[in-house]
Amino acid sequence: MKVLGAIHDPTFTGRxxxxxxxxxLKYIKDERDLPFVYLTIRISLTLIxxxxxxxxxxxxxxxxxxxxxxxxxxxxxxxxxxxGLMLHCTSHRPFFKPEYSWLxxxxxxxxxxxxxxxxxxxxxxxxxxxxxxxxxxxxxSSTMAFQRDSFRxxxxxxxxxxxxxxxxLLGYLRRKNRTKLASRAMTGEITFGIICAILxxxxxxxxxxxxxxxxxxxxxxxxxxxWTQHAFVDIDDPGNAYKNSITxxxxxxxxxxxxxxxxxxxxxxxxxxxxxxxxxxxKTIDKYAQNQAIxxxxxxxxxxxxxxxxxxxxxxxxxxxxxxxxxxxxxxAIAVLRHRTxxxxxxxxxxxxxx
Numbered sequence: 142m143k144v145l146g147a148i149h150d151p152t153f154t155g156r157x158x159x160x161x162x163x164x165x166l167k168y169i170k171d172e173r174d175l176p177f178v179y180l181t182i183r184i185s186l187t188l189i190x191x192x193x194x195x196x197x198x199x200x201x202x203x204x205x206x207x208x209x210x211x212x213x214x215x216x217x218x219x220x221x222x223x224x225g226l227m228l229h230c231t232s233h234r235p236f237f238k239p240e241y242s243w244l245x246x247x248x249x250x251x252x253x254x255x256x257x258x259x260x261x262x263x264x265x266x267x268x269x270x271x272x273x274x275x276x277x278x279x280x281x282s283s284t285m286a287f288q289r290d291s292f293r294x295x296x297x298x299x300x301x302x303x304x305x306x307x308x309x310l311l312g313y314l315r316r317k318n319r320t321k322l323a324s325r326a327m328t329g330e331i332t333f334g335i336i337c338a339i340l341x342x343x344x345x346x347x348x349x350x351x352x353x354x355x356x357x358x359x360x361x362x363x364x365x366x367x368w369t370q371h372a373f374v375d376i377d378d379p380g381n382a383y384k385n386s387i388t389x390x391x392x393x394x395x396x397x398x399x400x401x402x403x404x405x406x407x408x409x410x411x412x413x414x415x416x417x418x419x420x421x422x423x424k425t426i427d428k429y430a431q432n433q434a435i436x437x438x439x440x441x442x443x444x445x446x447x448x449x450x451x452x453x454x455x456x457x458x459x460x461x462x463x464x465x466x467x468x469x470x471x472x473x474a475i476a477v478l479r480h481r482t483x484x485x486x487x488x489x490x491x492x493x494x495x496x
Contacts (some may be wrong), residue, residue: 142458142459142461142462142463142468142470142471142474143438143439143459143460143461143462143463144462144463145426145436145438145462145464146438148390148391148419148422148423149391150390150391150392150395150396150400150402150403150418150419151395151396151399151400151416151419152416152417152419152420153173153414153416153417158172158175162175165178168237168238168241168244169236169237169238170234170235170236170237170238171234171414173414173415173416174230174231174234174236177227177230177231177236180220180223180224180227181227181247181248181252183220184220184224184252184255185252187215188212188215188216188220188252188255189252189255191208191211191212191215192212192255192347192351194208195208195209195212195344195346195347195350195351196340196343196344196347196351198344205346209350212350212351213350216255216256216355217355217358220256221256221355221358221359221362222394222397222398223397223398223399224252224253224256225256225258225359225363225398226398226399226401227248227399228248228249228253228258228263229263229267229399229401230399230414230415231245231248232263232264232267232268233268233411233412234412234414236248249261249263249264249329250329254333254336254352255351255352255355256355256359257352257354257355257356257357257358257359257360258356258359259307259329259330259332259333259356260328260329260332260333261325261326261328261329261330262307262310262326262329262330264322264325265310265314265322265323265325265326266282266310266326268322269314269317269319269322270282270310270313270314270317271367272408272411275380275382275385275408276371276374276379276385276386277379277380278487279313281306281309281310281313282302282364282367283371283487284298284367284368284371284372284374285374285379285484285485285487286484286485286486286487287368287484288482288483288484289368289372289373289374289449289482289483289484290372290449290450290452290479290482291450292450294484295364295365295368295450298364298368299360299361299364302360302364303357303360306360307326307330310326311323311326311327314326333352336352337352337353340352365442365443365446366442366443368446369387369442369443369445369446369449370386370387370404370442371385371386372387372445372446372449372481372482373385373386373387373435373477373478373481373482374481374482374485375480375481376480376481376483376485379485381432382405382408382409383405383409383428383429383431383432383434384432384433384434384481385408386404386405386407386408386435387404387405387434387435387436387437387445388402388403388404388405388406388422388429388434388435388436388437389402389403389404389436389437389440389441389442389445390402390403390419390422390436390437390438390462391438391439392439392440392441393441394441394442394443395441399415400415400416400418400419401415401442402441402442403418403419403421403422405429405434406418406421406422406425409425426464426465427465429464429467430464430465430466430467431467433467433468433477434464434467435461435477435478435481436461436462436464437457437460437461437462438460438461438462439460440457440460445457449482454475454478454479455471455475457475457478458471458474458475458478459471461474461478
């Protein structure tokens with residue numbers, strides 16, 4: 142196991158802004174989100190033009206496949222993670238000032254579909270269901286009813302989500318009288334479907350590559366992430382964020398994806414700015430120790446997922462941070478990990494929805 146050392150994840154440090162920075166700062170609510178502006182511009186100037194090229198009738202043969210390969214690489218290996226977590230951050234904290242609020246539609250309605258997000262469904266699920274329910278029974282993306290170190294169990298989880306996810310999300314929002322969110326999600330889903338159907342008549346290979354394949358990839362990756370974030374749940378206290386989620390520190394993923402590894406503190410304070418998590422983590426570290434919170438140093442969610450599927454609890458335990466001696470030794474840490482991945486009986490059948 143590891144002792145808690147220095148934290149190398151990103152925090153905000155003030156700097157001198159150039160003229161272009163100052164121009165953009167007039168529009169956004171928080172100067173700490175300036176990197177989002179430049180990420181949005183980079184995506185808009187690369188991914189969208191490449192996607193348009195794939196629909197052009199004069200782009201054929203090996204040229205089409207070359208553009209497709211570049212598009213696929215940029216979409217999935219350069220921008221998918223940073224964009225997805227930028228969308229996450231701006232769902233919790235509006236990106237633009239109230240007088241420019243219409244610009245907040247650009248990410249979910251213009252850019253998101255290129256990454257497999259149907260407009261509004263992410264916000265409706267994440268803000269309207271996942272955080273209010275906190276991975277408990279009424280959260281249709283809850284992991285509790287599944288054996289969380291079983292790949293077969295994960296396939297069941299993903300399959301239910303992929304087939305019934307949006308249907309269950311809409312049902313949940315209506316049951317909870319969150320009809321505006323339900324309408325937004327349904328409008329986004331239907332609009333995406335209609336546009337893809339039309340584009341298939343124009344150029345079906347490009348439609349598959351630009352919109353439909355990213356949808357499958359995103360929903361798989363999203364479910365792997367949610368599964369891992371809530372893989373270790375204490376059956377005796379499943380609603381405790383310190384005992385139903387995890388934290389990953391000192392990983393490249395946090396630098397690339399806006400400190401997304403700090404999932405415990407995100408559930409404790411969902412509206413906290415992404416740059417504040419490392420400091421908040423250090424200030425509240427005793428709370429982590431009191432709850433035997435699961436903290437990994439040097440592992441990201443994807444690495445944890447595959448180690449979990451292989452039941453490599455020994456490797457997981459070696460990367461765990463033993464805060465204030467909350468675990469007697471590595472053997473106790475492994476026992477806690479195994480205990481918290483056990484299937485938890487729930488009172489109502491779980492229907493899995495979008496994370």
